[in-house]
Amino acid sequence: MHVNGSYTFKADKQAVYDLMMSKDALAHCLPGCENLEEIGEDAYRATLKIGIAGIKGTYTCTIRTTEKVPLETWTLTIEGQAKTGNVKGVGRFSLADADDSTELTYDGDADIMGPLAGIGQRMLAPASRTIIGKFFECMSGQLSGSSQ
Amino acid sequence: MVLPKLVGSPIKRREDPRLVEGTSTYVDDIKLHGTLYCGIVRSVYAHARIKSIDTEAARQHPGVFAVVTGEDLKAGGIGMLPVAHRFGEGLKVPPRYPLAVGEVHFAGEAVAAVVATDRYVARDAVDLVQVEYEPLPAVVDLDAAYAGAPYVHEEFGTNIAFEWKLFNESGASIGEADVKLSQRIENQRLAPVPMETRGVVADYDKGKKSLTLWTSTQIPHLLRTFLSLLIGMPEHHVRVVAPEVGGGFGQKLNVYAEEGIASALSIQLGRPIKWIESRAESMASSIHGRGQTDYVDVGATKDGKITHLHVHILADLGAYHQLLTPVIPTLTGLMLTGPYTIPNLQCTVHGLFTNKVPTDAYRGAGRPEATYLIERVCDLVADATGVDPVEVRRRNFIGSDKFPYTTAAGLAYDSGNYPLALDKALSHIKYDEFRAEQAAARKNGKYLGIGFSTYVEVCGMGPSAAMPAGFGWESSTVRVDPTGKVTVTTGASPHGQGQETTFAQIAADELGVGVDDVIINHGDTAGSPYGVGTFGSRGTAVGGAAMMLAIQKVQEKAKRIAAHMLEASVDDITFENGKFGVKGAPDRAKSLGEIAWIAYTADTIPASIEPGLEATSFFEPPNFTYPFGTHIAFVEVDGDTGEVTLKRYVAVDDCGRVINPMIVDGQVHGGLAQGIAQALFEEVIYDDQGQLVTGSLMDYALPTARGLVSFETDHTTTPSPVNPLGVKGVGEAGTIGSTPAIVNAVVDALKPFGVTHIDMPMRGEKLWRIMNK
Known part of the structure; x- marks a missing residue:
């Protein structure tokens, strides 16, 4: 499944970049995140409780940030395993100045393996758009200091 | 007398x-004292190497009696699942163990089995088995599988499991034909979906050293033979019982992993073992049907006589051979000429491995693909020559005085009277009036269509010498x-x-x-x-x-x-x-x-x-039987949404002598529902990673009464000379005859938009796009 889109933050590039690399912000905003521990440089292990297409799963995830070009672009890879199926997402993120704000664009692929693929595929695209939208809103809230 | x-x-x-x-006894109604329940761990990947399987947590789970992997069963002497064929060395046969050993080749393939006190504990324990995979590239698309790497089975260095050819040409080449046309025709994968999923109860009697297996199967005797070979138990110590079987449609004409697994576990534990397939398991691991991409070249005279038929079939075998997998697409090749005297026939079948559930016999099994192809070809020839589709069929029919008739594919049709069935079907409708109504409706933005299918099928499976491994x-x-x-x-x-x-x-x-x-x-x-x-x-x-x-x-x-x-x-x-x-x-x-x-x-x-x-x-029958008939479908395509409404359906079938007309009608009705559903609704879809997208009945569209119409059935009676009853068989007729009638009707309805072919299923969205191009 191909996923792409953009989100505009009312902040400069440095602030947005720092935010996206912040462990605490990720821990707070990743959907259904129950814990996030650092397992290496730019690598985390997280437990995410997510419901997709009415199927709730507890995903044990590894999250890695690679191919970093500070303030410009990076790749985020999330691999999750749950009883309901495995998920793998690879997304390329980039930042661009826009007036007094910063536009983040993302472009990636998400693959769903196992029973979840056979049950929820039709609902996956809208469900992932919702999840991604909520994530950025939450991150934006972190930026302005208010928590959601 | x-x-x-x-x-x-x-x-x-x-x-x-x-x-x-509700007083009949299905497999799940078999309740033996001391029964333990089996759950199956299935691959989440379409293609992957198994790096490790950690069964410890599952073993420690309260109520769990055993956890076994493919290596365990292999070490215990359990063999490979069988395939029946006459290809000899010409068929590539990958090893297929009941539980995967080393690699998995489709999402849903059995990897490990757990045994527990009840089915819920078994299900929980399945989730506790940790399998570590190294994903490998998945082969999904047929054209890509044919073109080359990546390979489903790396050791073969190709995805082509076999090549099968027919060649019968004499006289002028296709290049000299008045009319030449080419068409790529897809025949999509379908899931058989019997109402009762599969299930087994295996009961080993230690004292008698004998095993009884209750299983939802179409072939208890053959299964007993193959099971005894699979598990290494003398055949006379094995008893197989097929109690009430809630539909099979060919899906239960097989030898499955779980039949071997439950038997092995019952022998190991000395307890009855029950496994009942869930609907999700049924969709993702029991055989599918159809799955072909056909490249067709046709030569014809300008008055609609078909002179040449050249077909290249890419057949989607899935990841392994099940019992009859490689045989099915060859039946398509053998029946390509249908009820017509087509003198020049060439056919090449390439059976292709893909990282999907194996295909095998599904109601019609290879013949619906042939009928769909040749009946679409008749309409394509009608389009190209301007000859009416009914007349094209009439001009190509084998004459009723020509039986027994040997076709270009070498089959000897037993008996038939194709014009009689066509005339009888036409007598139920007013064809000329419909064409006038259709023309008038088009002016008002209403798209009506009529579709014909004059089919013949090969049935009454025997004789033994013509079967994939005897047993006819x-x-x-x-x-x-x-x-x-x-x-x-x-x-x-x-x-x-x-x-x-x-x-x-x-x-x-x-x-x-x-x-x-x-x-x-x-x-x-x-x-x-x-x-x-x-x-x-x-x-x-x-x-x-x-x-x-x-x-x-x-x-x-x-x-x-x-x-x-x-x-x-x-x-x-x-x-x-x-x-x-x-x-x-x-x-x-x-x-x-x-x-x-x-x-x-x-x-x-x-x-x-x-x-x-x-x-x-x-x-032992001396020959196959060849039932036939004419089906006529009337459809309307909604100009705003593209949705197809089936308006009327006339089926005239000739299945030889009729023993019970009510049962014959029931068979025809059920077959029509499934054949029409292929044209309109059903499609097994895998994504490009080999993940099954249509894994539930929310996503896989089975026919319901809402999408169908009250069928009008009639018969002609041409007895078969090959058996003492004069019967021909009717179990598959409806499925075989109906699919092209519907598609021909939809293509006919959308003629004003310049289309001559649309691949199935005829979804509203697809048709809307054609109308709004």
């Missing part, structure tokens, strides 16, 4: 009361009990075909007893001679014929006993109105019951006559 009273009459199915009352015969025992009641066994174990009714109709007529005096037993290898099974529309044509031969033996013996009782010569004994008598002395005639009592008490019969009154016969 007694006049037929029951044969030909629409008596109600004797099976139905127990089915509608069938057996039956007919026993008259001392009180004159009749117990029949048939090897053709039914699963919804109504053989308990139709076979009893035949036996009752032939033995002069009431239909309630006959019972038809089947499905238990301990209770009948070895048999083959019900598939390929063979139940009555081969199984019924075997019973007929056994009945004739019983009749002969009854005559000898009657001669003794009546102190007459055997040659003078007649069988009239249900009684055995002496010519010219009807008042002294003896009933079957009176004769049976003497046969069993045996104190008065001469030594030259053996006691008892029963006979067993094995029937």
Whole structure:
């Protein structure tokens, strides 16, 4: 499944970049995140409780940030395993100045393996758009200091 | 001869009361003391190397008795699943163990099995088995699989499992034909979806060293043979029982992993083991059907006579061969010319491995693909030449005086009268009036279409010499009990075909007893001679014929006993109105019951006559049967949404002699629903990672009454000369005939938009795009 889109933050590039690399912000905003521990440089292990297409799963995830070009672009890879199926997402993120704000664009692929693929595929695209939208809103809230 | 009273009459199915009352026994209704439940761990990847399997957490889970992997079963001497074929070295056969060893090749493949106190604990324990995979590239698309790497089975260095060719050309080449056309035609993958999913109960008796397996199967006898080889137990120590089977459609014409797994676990643990397939497992791991991409080149004269048919079939085999996987697409090749005299035929089939569930026989099994192809070709030729589609068919029909007729593919059609069925179907409709109505409607933005399908199918599967691994015969025992009641066994174990009714109709007529005096037993290898099974529309044509031969033996013996009782010569004994008598002395005639009592008490019969009154016969058909018919579909395509509404459906089928017209109609109705559904709704979809997208009945569109119409059925009767009943078989006719009729009707409706072909299914979105291009 191909996923792409953009989100505009009312902040400069440095602030947005720092935010996206912040462990605490990720821990707070990743959907259904129950814990996030650092397992290496730019690598985390997280437990995410997510419901997709009415199927709730507890995903044990590894999250890695690679191919970093500070303030410009990076790749985020999330691999999750749950009883309901495995998920793998690879997304390329980039930042661009826009007036007094910063536009983040993302472009990636998400693959769903196992029973979840056979049950929820039709609902996956809208469900992932919702999840991604909520994530950025939450991150934006972190930026302005208010928590959601 | 007694006049037929029951044969030909629409008596109600004797099976139905127990089915509608819920008093029948399916596999899940088998409840043995001490039963443990099996759950299967399945691959989440379409193609991956198994790096490790950690079973410890599952083993430690309360209520879990055992966890086994592919390596465990292999070490325990469990072999590989069988494939029946005549390709010899020409077929690449990848090893297929009941539980994967080393690599998995489709999402849903069994990787490990757990055994627990109940099915819920088993399900929980399945989730505790940790399998570490190294994902490998998945092969999904047929054209890509044919083109080259990546490979499903790296060791073969190709995805082509086999190449099969037909070549019969003489005279002018296709290049010299007046009209030449080419078309790529897809025949999408389908899921059979029987109402009862598969299930097994395996019970090992330590004392007798014997195994009983209850399983939802179409082939209990063949399964017993293959199971004994799979698990290494002597065949005579294995008993297989197919209790009530809630639909099969070919999906249960197979030998499955779980049958071997449950048997091995019962032997290992000394307890009965039950496994019942969930719907999700059924969609993701039991065989699928169809799955072809066909490249077609046609040559024709300008007046619509088809002279050349060249077809390249890319057949989606899936990841492994199941029992008949490689045979199915060759049936497409053999039936390509349909009911037509097409002199020049070339066909190449490439069977291709893909990282998907294996395909195998699904209602029609290779013949719906052929019928769909040639019936689409007829309409393409009609489009290209301007000849009416009905006339194209008429001009290409094999004449009714040409039977037996040998086709360009080498098959000998037994009997047929194709124009008769076409004329009868046309008599139900007003074709000219419809064309006028269609033209007027188009002016008002309403798109009506009519579609024809004049099909012929190969049925009555035998003879043995023409089958993928023999076994084209069938057996039956007919026993008259001392009180004159009749117990029949048939090897053709039914699963919804109504053989308990139709076979009893035949036996009752032939033995002069009431239909309630006959019972038809089947499905238990301990209770009948070895048999083959019900598939390929063979139940009555081969199984019924075997019973007929056994009945004739019983009749002969009854005559000898009657001669003794009546102190007459055997040659003078007649069988009239249900009684055995002496010519010219009807008042002294003896009933079957009176004769049976003497046969069993045996104190008065001469030594030259053996006691008892029963006979067993094995029937080997000399040829296949070739049922045929004409189907006509009327559709309307909504100009705003593209949604197809089926307006009317006329089916004229010729299945030879009809034993029970109500059951024949039921078979036709069910077949139509499935064939129409392929045209309109059904499609198994895998994503490009080999993940099954249509894994539930929310996503896989089965037909319902809402999308169908009240069918108009009629028949012509052209008896088959290849069996003593004159029957041809009707189990698959509806499925085979209907799919192209619908697609032809939709393409006809959308003619104003310049289309000549649309790939199935005819979804509203697809048609809307055509109309709004």
